Amino acid sequence: MINLLRKTFGFIFESTLIEEINKIGTLREVSAGEELIRFGEFIQGVPLMISGAVRVNRVYPDGNELFLYYIEEGDTCSMSFNCCTQQKKSEIRAIAEIDSQFIMIPVSKIESLIGKYSSWRQFVFSSYHNRMVEVVYALEKVAFEKLDDRLEEYLDQKSRITQSDSLQMTHQEIAEDLRTSRVVISRLLKKLEQMGKLKLQRNTIELIR
Amino acid sequence: MINLLRKTFGFIFESTLIEEINKIGTLREVSAGEELIRFGEFIQGVPLMISGAVRVNRVYPDGNELFLYYIEEGDTCSMSFNCCTQQKKSEIRAIAEIDSQFIMIPVSKIESLIGKYSSWRQFVFSSYHNRMVEVVYALEKVAFEKLDDRLEEYLDQKSRITQSDSLQMTHQEIAEDLRTSRVVISRLLKKLEQMGKLKLQRNTIELIR
Protein backbone atom coordinates (compact mmCIF):
# COMPACT_ATOMS: atom_id res chain seq x y z
CA MET A 1 0.00 0.00 0.00
CA ILE A 2 2.80 2.40 0.84
CA ASN A 3 4.07 2.20 -2.72
CA LEU A 4 0.66 3.15 -4.12
CA LEU A 5 0.56 6.01 -1.64
CA ARG A 6 4.00 7.23 -2.64
CA LYS A 7 3.15 7.01 -6.32
CA THR A 8 -0.04 9.04 -6.06
CA PHE A 9 0.59 11.33 -3.12
CA GLY A 10 4.37 11.39 -2.86
CA PHE A 11 4.60 14.78 -4.50
CA ILE A 12 2.17 16.53 -2.17
CA PHE A 13 2.55 14.75 1.17
CA GLU A 14 5.74 14.66 3.25
CA SER A 15 7.04 11.16 3.96
CA THR A 16 6.04 11.18 7.64
CA LEU A 17 2.46 11.83 6.56
CA ILE A 18 2.64 9.08 3.96
CA GLU A 19 3.82 6.70 6.66
CA GLU A 20 1.08 7.73 9.03
CA ILE A 21 -1.59 7.28 6.37
CA ASN A 22 -0.09 3.89 5.65
CA LYS A 23 -0.64 2.94 9.27
CA ILE A 24 -4.13 4.28 9.85
CA GLY A 25 -5.68 3.84 6.41
CA THR A 26 -7.05 0.72 4.76
CA LEU A 27 -6.79 -0.03 1.08
CA ARG A 28 -10.07 -0.87 -0.58
CA GLU A 29 -10.83 -2.03 -4.08
CA VAL A 30 -14.24 -1.74 -5.66
CA SER A 31 -15.46 -2.77 -9.06
CA ALA A 32 -17.55 -0.70 -11.44
CA GLY A 33 -21.03 -0.08 -10.11
CA GLU A 34 -20.23 -0.70 -6.45
CA GLU A 35 -21.29 1.85 -3.84
CA LEU A 36 -18.50 3.39 -1.72
CA ILE A 37 -20.70 5.72 0.24
CA ARG A 38 -24.39 5.15 0.77
CA PHE A 39 -27.08 7.72 1.36
CA GLY A 40 -28.20 8.11 4.96
CA GLU A 41 -25.34 6.17 6.53
CA PHE A 42 -22.76 7.57 8.86
CA ILE A 43 -19.53 7.97 6.98
CA GLN A 44 -16.72 5.65 8.02
CA GLY A 45 -13.93 7.74 6.64
CA VAL A 46 -12.51 9.94 3.95
CA PRO A 47 -11.44 8.22 0.73
CA LEU A 48 -8.13 8.98 -0.98
CA MET A 49 -8.37 7.89 -4.59
CA ILE A 50 -5.49 5.78 -5.87
CA SER A 51 -6.92 4.77 -9.24
CA GLY A 52 -10.20 4.62 -11.11
CA ALA A 53 -13.10 7.04 -11.00
CA VAL A 54 -16.01 7.53 -8.63
CA ARG A 55 -19.11 9.57 -9.27
CA VAL A 56 -20.59 11.56 -6.42
CA ASN A 57 -24.32 12.28 -6.41
CA ARG A 58 -26.32 14.48 -4.11
CA VAL A 59 -29.32 12.48 -2.91
CA TYR A 60 -32.59 14.00 -1.71
CA PRO A 61 -34.93 12.45 0.84
CA ASP A 62 -37.50 11.83 -1.91
CA GLY A 63 -34.97 9.64 -3.71
CA ASN A 64 -34.08 12.19 -6.34
CA GLU A 65 -30.41 12.36 -7.32
CA LEU A 66 -28.16 14.99 -8.81
CA PHE A 67 -24.68 14.40 -10.20
CA LEU A 68 -22.11 16.66 -8.56
CA TYR A 69 -18.62 15.57 -9.61
CA TYR A 70 -16.22 12.76 -10.27
CA ILE A 71 -13.26 12.00 -8.04
CA GLU A 72 -10.21 10.43 -9.62
CA GLU A 73 -6.61 9.56 -8.82
CA GLY A 74 -5.22 11.95 -6.23
CA ASP A 75 -8.62 13.37 -5.28
CA THR A 76 -10.70 13.14 -2.17
CA CYS A 77 -14.39 13.78 -1.57
CA SER A 78 -14.75 17.10 0.18
CA MET A 79 -18.45 16.57 0.82
CA SER A 80 -17.75 13.46 2.86
CA PHE A 81 -14.98 15.35 4.60
CA ASN A 82 -17.47 17.64 6.21
CA CYS A 83 -19.91 14.87 7.04
CA CYS A 84 -17.06 13.27 9.00
CA THR A 85 -16.08 16.23 11.10
CA GLN A 86 -19.73 17.01 11.83
CA GLN A 87 -20.71 13.38 12.45
CA LYS A 88 -23.69 13.72 10.16
CA LYS A 89 -25.44 11.17 8.00
CA SER A 90 -24.38 11.15 4.40
CA GLU A 91 -26.40 13.28 2.00
CA ILE A 92 -24.46 11.93 -0.93
CA ARG A 93 -23.94 8.64 -2.68
CA ALA A 94 -20.65 7.58 -4.27
CA ILE A 95 -20.58 4.92 -6.96
CA ALA A 96 -17.51 3.51 -8.70
CA GLU A 97 -17.76 4.32 -12.38
CA ILE A 98 -14.94 1.94 -13.23
CA ASP A 99 -12.90 -0.49 -11.11
CA SER A 100 -11.17 1.68 -8.52
CA GLN A 101 -8.74 1.63 -5.62
CA PHE A 102 -8.75 4.01 -2.69
CA ILE A 103 -7.48 4.35 0.83
CA MET A 104 -10.01 4.97 3.54
CA ILE A 105 -8.88 7.15 6.41
CA PRO A 106 -11.05 6.62 9.49
CA VAL A 107 -13.03 9.55 10.84
CA SER A 108 -11.33 9.41 14.21
CA LYS A 109 -7.92 10.26 12.75
CA ILE A 110 -8.94 13.18 10.53
CA GLU A 111 -8.71 15.90 13.19
CA SER A 112 -5.19 15.03 14.26
CA LEU A 113 -3.93 14.97 10.66
CA ILE A 114 -5.22 18.51 10.20
CA GLY A 115 -3.38 19.65 13.28
CA LYS A 116 -0.11 17.93 12.46
CA TYR A 117 0.50 18.25 8.73
CA SER A 118 0.34 21.47 6.76
CA SER A 119 0.52 19.51 3.51
CA TRP A 120 -2.62 17.67 4.57
CA ARG A 121 -4.36 20.98 5.25
CA GLN A 122 -3.28 22.27 1.86
CA PHE A 123 -4.64 19.12 0.30
CA VAL A 124 -8.00 19.43 2.00
CA PHE A 125 -8.30 23.12 1.11
CA SER A 126 -7.42 22.61 -2.51
CA SER A 127 -9.70 19.62 -2.67
CA TYR A 128 -12.59 21.72 -1.40
CA HIS A 129 -11.76 24.33 -3.97
CA ASN A 130 -11.49 21.90 -6.85
CA ARG A 131 -14.83 20.29 -6.06
CA MET A 132 -16.36 23.75 -5.81
CA VAL A 133 -15.00 24.62 -9.24
CA GLU A 134 -16.55 21.47 -10.65
CA VAL A 135 -19.95 22.10 -9.15
CA VAL A 136 -19.84 25.65 -10.47
CA TYR A 137 -18.96 24.16 -13.83
CA ALA A 138 -21.99 21.88 -13.65
CA LEU A 139 -24.14 24.87 -12.74
CA GLU A 140 -22.72 26.79 -15.66
CA LYS A 141 -23.62 23.96 -18.06
CA VAL A 142 -27.20 23.75 -16.88
CA ALA A 143 -27.59 27.53 -16.80
CA PHE A 144 -26.07 28.38 -20.17
CA GLU A 145 -26.28 25.39 -22.46
CA LYS A 146 -28.99 23.67 -24.42
CA LEU A 147 -29.68 20.00 -23.97
CA ASP A 148 -27.97 18.88 -27.18
CA ASP A 149 -24.68 20.49 -26.17
CA ARG A 150 -24.99 19.14 -22.65
CA LEU A 151 -25.55 15.67 -24.05
CA GLU A 152 -22.41 15.90 -26.18
CA GLU A 153 -20.35 17.02 -23.21
CA TYR A 154 -21.88 14.29 -21.11
CA LEU A 155 -20.81 11.65 -23.61
CA ASP A 156 -17.32 13.12 -23.86
CA GLN A 157 -16.95 13.09 -20.10
CA LYS A 158 -18.16 9.49 -19.86
CA SER A 159 -15.71 8.53 -22.55
CA ARG A 160 -12.84 10.21 -20.71
CA ILE A 161 -13.76 8.66 -17.38
CA THR A 162 -14.25 5.13 -18.71
CA GLN A 163 -11.34 5.50 -21.11
CA SER A 164 -13.35 4.15 -23.99
CA ASP A 165 -15.17 5.45 -27.05
CA SER A 166 -17.69 2.68 -26.73
CA LEU A 167 -20.12 3.64 -24.00
CA GLN A 168 -22.13 0.81 -22.50
CA MET A 169 -25.31 2.50 -21.37
CA THR A 170 -28.97 2.91 -22.15
CA HIS A 171 -30.77 6.06 -23.21
CA GLN A 172 -32.76 5.83 -20.01
CA GLU A 173 -29.64 6.12 -17.86
CA ILE A 174 -28.48 9.19 -19.74
CA ALA A 175 -31.91 10.74 -19.38
CA GLU A 176 -31.78 10.31 -15.61
CA ASP A 177 -28.38 11.97 -15.37
CA LEU A 178 -29.43 14.91 -17.52
CA ARG A 179 -32.81 15.12 -15.81
CA THR A 180 -34.97 14.71 -18.87
CA SER A 181 -36.95 11.88 -20.46
CA ARG A 182 -35.73 8.90 -22.43
CA VAL A 183 -37.62 9.97 -25.55
CA VAL A 184 -35.84 13.30 -25.60
CA ILE A 185 -32.43 11.63 -25.33
CA SER A 186 -33.25 9.10 -28.05
CA ARG A 187 -34.29 11.97 -30.28
CA LEU A 188 -31.11 13.96 -29.70
CA LEU A 189 -28.88 10.87 -30.01
CA LYS A 190 -30.49 10.10 -33.35
CA LYS A 191 -29.72 13.64 -34.45
CA LEU A 192 -26.08 13.23 -33.40
CA GLU A 193 -25.94 9.94 -35.28
CA GLN A 194 -27.24 11.62 -38.42
CA MET A 195 -24.54 14.25 -37.98
CA GLY A 196 -22.00 11.42 -38.00
CA LYS A 197 -20.78 12.06 -34.47
CA LEU A 198 -21.67 8.62 -33.15
CA LYS A 199 -23.18 5.25 -33.95
CA LEU A 200 -26.06 3.78 -32.01
CA GLN A 201 -26.45 0.13 -31.09
CA ARG A 202 -28.44 -1.53 -28.40
CA ASN A 203 -26.81 -0.77 -25.03
CA THR A 204 -23.84 0.95 -26.61
CA ILE A 205 -23.02 4.31 -28.07
CA GLU A 206 -19.96 4.33 -30.26
CA LEU A 207 -18.35 7.76 -30.40
CA ILE A 208 -16.72 8.64 -33.71
CA ARG A 209 -13.59 10.77 -33.33
CA MET B 1 -13.55 47.40 15.53
CA ILE B 2 -12.75 44.85 18.22
CA ASN B 3 -16.27 45.12 19.57
CA LEU B 4 -17.76 44.36 16.17
CA LEU B 5 -15.40 41.41 15.93
CA ARG B 6 -16.38 40.10 19.34
CA LYS B 7 -20.06 40.48 18.57
CA THR B 8 -19.93 38.58 15.30
CA PHE B 9 -17.07 36.14 15.80
CA GLY B 10 -16.76 35.94 19.59
CA PHE B 11 -18.49 32.59 19.72
CA ILE B 12 -16.27 30.87 17.16
CA PHE B 13 -12.86 32.52 17.55
CA GLU B 14 -10.73 32.43 20.69
CA SER B 15 -9.87 35.83 22.11
CA THR B 16 -6.21 35.74 21.03
CA LEU B 17 -7.39 35.25 17.45
CA ILE B 18 -9.89 38.08 17.78
CA GLU B 19 -7.08 40.33 18.98
CA GLU B 20 -4.79 39.30 16.15
CA ILE B 21 -7.48 39.95 13.55
CA ASN B 22 -8.07 43.29 15.21
CA LYS B 23 -4.41 44.14 14.62
CA ILE B 24 -3.95 42.92 11.05
CA GLY B 25 -7.41 43.51 9.61
CA THR B 26 -8.98 46.74 8.37
CA LEU B 27 -12.62 47.61 8.75
CA ARG B 28 -14.29 48.62 5.52
CA GLU B 29 -17.76 49.93 4.87
CA VAL B 30 -19.43 49.80 1.49
CA SER B 31 -22.79 51.00 0.35
CA ALA B 32 -25.28 49.09 -1.74
CA GLY B 33 -24.05 48.53 -5.28
CA GLU B 34 -20.34 49.00 -4.53
CA GLU B 35 -17.87 46.40 -5.73
CA LEU B 36 -15.76 44.70 -3.06
CA ILE B 37 -13.91 42.35 -5.37
CA ARG B 38 -13.44 43.05 -9.04
CA PHE B 39 -12.98 40.56 -11.83
CA GLY B 40 -9.43 40.07 -13.02
CA GLU B 41 -7.73 41.86 -10.15
CA PHE B 42 -5.42 40.29 -7.64
CA ILE B 43 -7.25 39.86 -4.40
CA GLN B 44 -6.06 42.03 -1.54
CA GLY B 45 -7.47 39.91 1.22
CA VAL B 46 -10.20 37.76 2.63
CA PRO B 47 -13.35 39.55 3.81
CA LEU B 48 -15.02 38.74 7.12
CA MET B 49 -18.58 39.97 6.99
CA ILE B 50 -19.75 42.00 9.98
CA SER B 51 -23.10 43.19 8.65
CA GLY B 52 -25.01 43.53 5.42
CA ALA B 53 -25.05 41.20 2.42
CA VAL B 54 -22.75 40.73 -0.54
CA ARG B 55 -23.54 38.80 -3.68
CA VAL B 56 -20.79 36.78 -5.31
CA ASN B 57 -20.88 36.19 -9.06
CA ARG B 58 -18.70 33.98 -11.18
CA VAL B 59 -17.48 36.04 -14.14
CA TYR B 60 -16.41 34.60 -17.49
CA PRO B 61 -13.86 36.13 -19.83
CA ASP B 62 -16.64 36.96 -22.31
CA GLY B 63 -18.31 39.12 -19.66
CA ASN B 64 -21.01 36.62 -18.80
CA GLU B 65 -21.91 36.36 -15.13
CA LEU B 66 -23.45 33.70 -12.95
CA PHE B 67 -24.75 34.21 -9.42
CA LEU B 68 -23.15 31.80 -6.96
CA TYR B 69 -24.09 32.80 -3.42
CA TYR B 70 -24.61 35.57 -0.90
CA ILE B 71 -22.28 36.13 2.02
CA GLU B 72 -23.74 37.66 5.17
CA GLU B 73 -22.84 38.38 8.79
CA GLY B 74 -20.31 35.84 10.04
CA ASP B 75 -19.48 34.51 6.57
CA THR B 76 -16.39 34.71 4.44
CA CYS B 77 -15.90 34.18 0.72
CA SER B 78 -14.28 30.81 0.20
CA MET B 79 -13.70 31.45 -3.49
CA SER B 80 -11.53 34.46 -2.73
CA PHE B 81 -9.81 32.41 -0.08
CA ASN B 82 -8.34 30.16 -2.68
CA CYS B 83 -7.42 33.00 -5.02
CA CYS B 84 -5.37 34.39 -2.16
CA THR B 85 -3.37 31.33 -1.32
CA GLN B 86 -2.74 30.64 -5.01
CA GLN B 87 -1.99 34.28 -5.87
CA LYS B 88 -4.36 34.13 -8.81
CA LYS B 89 -6.44 36.81 -10.43
CA SER B 90 -10.03 36.92 -9.30
CA GLU B 91 -12.55 34.96 -11.35
CA ILE B 92 -15.38 36.34 -9.30
CA ARG B 93 -17.02 39.67 -8.63
CA ALA B 94 -18.48 40.66 -5.27
CA ILE B 95 -21.07 43.42 -5.05
CA ALA B 96 -22.70 44.78 -1.91
CA GLU B 97 -26.41 44.11 -2.12
CA ILE B 98 -27.11 46.44 0.81
CA ASP B 99 -24.87 48.69 2.89
CA SER B 100 -22.34 46.39 4.48
CA GLN B 101 -19.41 46.25 6.87
CA PHE B 102 -16.58 43.77 6.71
CA ILE B 103 -13.04 43.27 7.91
CA MET B 104 -10.38 42.65 5.30
CA ILE B 105 -7.58 40.33 6.28
CA PRO B 106 -4.53 40.81 4.06
CA VAL B 107 -3.31 37.92 1.95
CA SER B 108 0.09 37.88 3.60
CA LYS B 109 -1.35 36.96 7.00
CA ILE B 110 -3.69 34.17 5.92
CA GLU B 111 -1.13 31.36 6.01
CA SER B 112 0.05 32.07 9.52
CA LEU B 113 -3.51 32.19 10.86
CA ILE B 114 -4.13 28.74 9.44
CA GLY B 115 -1.06 27.40 11.20
CA LYS B 116 -1.76 29.05 14.53
CA TYR B 117 -5.48 28.82 15.21
CA SER B 118 -7.56 25.68 14.98
CA SER B 119 -10.73 27.77 15.31
CA TRP B 120 -9.66 29.65 12.19
CA ARG B 121 -9.14 26.38 10.33
CA GLN B 122 -12.56 25.18 11.46
CA PHE B 123 -14.02 28.44 10.23
CA VAL B 124 -12.42 28.18 6.82
CA PHE B 125 -13.43 24.54 6.41
CA SER B 126 -17.02 25.14 7.39
CA SER B 127 -17.13 28.21 5.21
CA TYR B 128 -15.99 26.16 2.22
CA HIS B 129 -18.63 23.63 3.02
CA ASN B 130 -21.42 26.14 3.44
CA ARG B 131 -20.65 27.84 0.14
CA MET B 132 -20.55 24.44 -1.52
CA VAL B 133 -23.97 23.65 -0.12
CA GLU B 134 -25.30 26.90 -1.53
CA VAL B 135 -23.90 26.32 -4.98
CA VAL B 136 -25.33 22.81 -4.96
CA TYR B 137 -28.63 24.39 -3.94
CA ALA B 138 -28.43 26.76 -6.90
CA LEU B 139 -27.68 23.82 -9.18
CA GLU B 140 -30.64 21.97 -7.75
CA LYS B 141 -32.95 24.90 -8.51
CA VAL B 142 -31.85 25.19 -12.11
CA ALA B 143 -31.90 21.42 -12.62
CA PHE B 144 -35.27 20.64 -11.05
CA GLU B 145 -37.47 23.70 -11.09
CA LYS B 146 -39.44 25.59 -13.68
CA LEU B 147 -38.86 29.25 -14.28
CA ASP B 148 -41.98 30.44 -12.46
CA ASP B 149 -40.96 28.69 -9.23
CA ARG B 150 -37.40 29.92 -9.59
CA LEU B 151 -38.69 33.45 -10.02
CA GLU B 152 -40.75 33.21 -6.84
CA GLU B 153 -37.79 31.90 -4.88
CA TYR B 154 -35.60 34.61 -6.36
CA LEU B 155 -37.99 37.30 -5.16
CA ASP B 156 -38.22 35.73 -1.71
CA GLN B 157 -34.45 35.61 -1.43
CA LYS B 158 -34.11 39.23 -2.51
CA SER B 159 -36.71 40.21 0.02
CA ARG B 160 -34.88 38.36 2.79
CA ILE B 161 -31.49 39.82 1.85
CA THR B 162 -32.71 43.40 1.50
CA GLN B 163 -35.06 43.02 4.46
CA SER B 164 -37.93 44.55 2.56
CA ASP B 165 -41.08 43.43 0.78
CA SER B 166 -40.72 46.27 -1.67
CA LEU B 167 -38.07 45.28 -4.20
CA GLN B 168 -36.50 48.12 -6.15
CA MET B 169 -35.52 46.49 -9.40
CA THR B 170 -36.41 46.22 -13.07
CA HIS B 171 -37.59 43.18 -14.94
CA GLN B 172 -34.43 43.37 -17.00
CA GLU B 173 -32.22 42.89 -13.93
CA ILE B 174 -34.19 39.85 -12.83
CA ALA B 175 -33.96 38.41 -16.32
CA GLU B 176 -30.17 38.70 -16.26
CA ASP B 177 -29.93 36.92 -12.92
CA LEU B 178 -32.20 34.09 -14.02
CA ARG B 179 -30.58 33.95 -17.46
CA THR B 180 -33.66 34.54 -19.51
CA SER B 181 -35.22 37.46 -21.37
CA ARG B 182 -37.04 40.48 -20.02
CA VAL B 183 -40.24 39.58 -21.86
CA VAL B 184 -40.39 36.19 -20.18
CA ILE B 185 -39.97 37.74 -16.73
CA SER B 186 -42.62 40.40 -17.41
CA ARG B 187 -44.97 37.64 -18.47
CA LEU B 188 -44.40 35.54 -15.37
CA LEU B 189 -44.54 38.55 -13.04
CA LYS B 190 -47.88 39.52 -14.55
CA LYS B 191 -49.11 36.00 -13.86
CA LEU B 192 -47.95 36.24 -10.23
CA GLU B 193 -49.71 39.61 -9.96
CA GLN B 194 -52.94 38.08 -11.22
CA MET B 195 -52.55 35.34 -8.62
CA GLY B 196 -52.40 38.09 -5.98
CA LYS B 197 -48.87 37.29 -4.88
CA LEU B 198 -47.43 40.72 -5.67
CA LYS B 199 -48.16 44.17 -7.07
CA LEU B 200 -46.21 45.64 -9.97
CA GLN B 201 -45.17 49.25 -10.28
CA ARG B 202 -42.47 50.90 -12.28
CA ASN B 203 -39.10 49.94 -10.74
CA THR B 204 -40.67 48.18 -7.79
CA ILE B 205 -42.23 44.86 -7.03
CA GLU B 206 -44.36 44.81 -3.91
CA LEU B 207 -44.59 41.36 -2.39
CA ILE B 208 -47.90 40.55 -0.72
CA ARG B 209 -47.57 38.29 2.33
Next chain:
DNA sequence: AAGGCTTTGTAACAATTGTTACATTAAATT
Protein backbone atom coordinates in the same frame (compact mmCIF):
# COMPACT_ATOMS: atom_id res chain seq x y z
C1' DA C 1 -38.21 -21.58 -32.41
C1' DA C 2 -41.45 -19.20 -29.34
C1' DG C 3 -42.49 -16.09 -25.96
C1' DG C 4 -41.29 -12.52 -22.83
C1' DC C 5 -38.63 -8.64 -21.49
C1' DT C 6 -35.85 -4.58 -22.42
C1' DT C 7 -34.40 -1.15 -25.37
C1' DT C 8 -34.95 1.90 -29.10
C1' DG C 9 -37.61 4.47 -32.84
C1' DT C 10 -41.07 7.54 -34.05
C1' DA C 11 -45.28 10.23 -34.41
C1' DA C 12 -48.33 13.49 -32.58
C1' DC C 13 -49.20 16.72 -29.54
C1' DA C 14 -48.65 19.80 -25.19
C1' DA C 15 -46.17 22.93 -22.35
C1' DT C 16 -42.57 25.91 -21.55
C1' DT C 17 -39.40 29.17 -22.81
C1' DG C 18 -37.32 32.32 -26.26
C1' DT C 19 -37.70 36.08 -29.85
C1' DT C 20 -39.31 39.99 -32.35
C1' DA C 21 -41.86 43.85 -32.78
C1' DC C 22 -44.38 47.46 -31.30
C1' DA C 23 -47.60 49.99 -28.13
C1' DT C 24 -48.17 52.11 -23.73
C1' DT C 25 -46.93 54.21 -19.51
C1' DA C 26 -44.03 56.44 -16.02
C1' DA C 27 -40.23 59.10 -14.87
C1' DA C 28 -36.59 62.31 -15.98
C1' DT C 29 -34.87 66.19 -18.59
C1' DT C 30 -35.16 70.26 -21.06
Next chain:
DNA sequence: AATTTAATGTAACAATTGTTACAAAGCCTT
Protein backbone atom coordinates in the same frame (compact mmCIF):
# COMPACT_ATOMS: atom_id res chain seq x y z
C1' DA D 1 -45.49 71.52 -20.73
C1' DA D 2 -43.13 69.19 -24.21
C1' DT D 3 -39.72 65.97 -25.17
C1' DT D 4 -36.80 62.28 -24.34
C1' DT D 5 -35.60 58.09 -22.11
C1' DA D 6 -36.42 53.93 -19.56
C1' DA D 7 -39.54 50.47 -18.21
C1' DT D 8 -43.40 47.67 -18.89
C1' DG D 9 -47.37 45.29 -21.48
C1' DT D 10 -48.78 42.39 -25.00
C1' DA D 11 -49.36 39.81 -29.25
C1' DA D 12 -47.74 36.59 -32.45
C1' DC D 13 -44.81 33.30 -33.49
C1' DA D 14 -40.55 30.03 -33.15
C1' DA D 15 -37.76 26.77 -30.84
C1' DT D 16 -36.96 23.68 -27.37
C1' DT D 17 -38.26 20.35 -24.30
C1' DG D 18 -41.75 17.23 -22.23
C1' DT D 19 -45.46 13.59 -22.61
C1' DT D 20 -48.09 9.80 -24.28
C1' DA D 21 -48.70 6.04 -26.95
C1' DC D 22 -47.38 2.48 -29.65
C1' DA D 23 -44.41 -0.06 -32.99
C1' DA D 24 -40.16 -2.35 -34.01
C1' DA D 25 -35.96 -4.54 -32.90
C1' DG D 26 -32.71 -7.00 -30.04
C1' DC D 27 -31.67 -10.12 -26.37
C1' DC D 28 -32.64 -13.79 -23.04
C1' DT D 29 -34.93 -17.83 -21.33
C1' DT D 30 -37.06 -21.96 -21.97
